[in-house]
Amino acid sequence: MSNNNGVHTDPAALTELSDVASHEHAEVGPDGAVAGYRADRTLRLGVELKRQLKRRRTQLLLGFVALLPFILVIAFEIGSANPNRRSGGFVDLATASAPNFVVLALFVAGGFLLPMIVALFFGDTIASESSWSSLKYLLAMPVPRHRLLRQKAIVSGLLSIAALVLLPLVSLAVGVIWYGAGDAISPTGDSVTFSQSLLAMVFATLYIIIQLAWVAGLALFLSVSTDAPLGAVGGAVIVAIVSQILDQITALEGLRDYLPTHFGYAWIDLISTDIDWTQMVNGILSAVIYGTVFFLLAARRFATKDVTS
Template sequence: MGRTEKLARANAAVDHGVHTDPAALDELTDAATHESMDVGPDGAVAGYKAGRTLRLGVELRRQLKRRRTQLVLGLVALLPFILVIAFEIGEANPNRRTGGFVDLATASAPNFVVLALFVSGTFLLPMIVALFFGDTIASEASWSSLKYLLATPIPRHRVLRQKAIASAILSIIALVLLPLVALGVGVIWYGAGDAISPTGDAVAFSDSVLAIGLAIVYIVIQLAWVAGLAMLLSVLTDAPLGAVGGAVLVAIVSQILDQITALEDLRDYLPTHFSYAWMDLIATDIDWTRMANGALSATLYATVFALLAARRFARKDITS
């Protein structure tokens, strides 16, 4: 007897006041439940596919509509203009050919981009990555919406993966937006001249733009450890600010320890020790050793943090 026929007989029995034994009622109720939910013999709802849940495009649109995302991207785009105003108010010499990266910032557009990346690398860029990754799972938990996502049902590993990918895309957008805007602003104010390194090397504009592109790639890879740590903290706490602040605090402490020369070779194991290795690209003779070490270190840290985050989230008791 089919489920539809069983359901019809159950309804008829109820309408006519017919008493049915409990076992039969359970069978009819089960048939009614399966009929209403269209559940297959394997227990899965017909048409359900885990791969169709929490689509990346939907998650990205939702994140882009959030005020914090818009403010972060707006701040990143505004920073180069703030730097230009600061140099215009001050007494910057556009013809300077010696000094540090700050002194050479107004020498050309590439130098201005280098300065923008240099001043934002200590706090702003790690904070942006920590914000996007640390706010993922923790914010859903703080809104008490995480349990509903998992009850949809969306597999836990997919929730974590989709949110991590969305956060990575937003972080890359921010990290690319800053040098792009800085390059455009620099060309307008300071011209498309050669990039001048503190050692006096002059790198052609086309070569310096390529070097800036490689520097962006390196910065994205190097900040992967911040992303992994922020994601781990995001699954450990229901407080988004705690996850974001914790990752930023670790980055700051690591930078402080890196300044202590008494630690000697131990500083090589700090995740921020090679943060500025990309500056070696602004030279005629590039040494790739520090960049290779920095990329390897960041990848190892990011992998460990990501695996711990996945393991913890898979076993976590979701109550909010």
């Protein structure tokens, strides 16, 4: 939507600004603040979460995540998958059981889709407010900068987690209907019972959520550094892609361990009768370090950012 001056605004964002008018004639205290003003009641999580859920991009993204397992089923129905196959790669084993189907869904989405989802929610959060020229009005309510950034990051995190959890849940339901609740079979031939594979999927999802923290931190940092949402989202996605490409260059040897995506698929070790936790521990440590650095940089950048123009 645009106003008479041609400035684009987010209609949902205007609801947050209505509180300003209600305090126009309110009593002002000796400290210059409106009587009754409490910083901890500005930009409440429920209000921001409701705003984001009403956005078309959120609805379409969550809808696509829920639709992806059905697209995979159609692809296998059209193709020549063999459900009786007991060895091969994850694609070959996808139709062996519901747990294997979940593994495939997470595997094919882990390279691009899942990082893109996290980058979209975190990269768009502040940059979109800047592009709509509503960021300065939110701060003028006034919402303290640190609170605004924190609330936005929390909501982005909740939406990202919802999408990352939705994919394996829908995949499991679809897999049970089409392929049955059988044992999970690894490419090495290990067989894991259905109940154990469910627990493995829970840990795998938790690992993926933590591992993608570096994408969230980077996207948030880019979001507070630019007024272009696509630039922030695209920048984080490009870094993830470049990191994955570099990780394929074996000549880098030990240097690949320092790439943020190097341990992205360490959760696959969970589909085994003898789980090696080393790679996953390293992946969590790497993601926490990178994520913490990027989040701190985002907080520092936003604290001094000029939002008056």
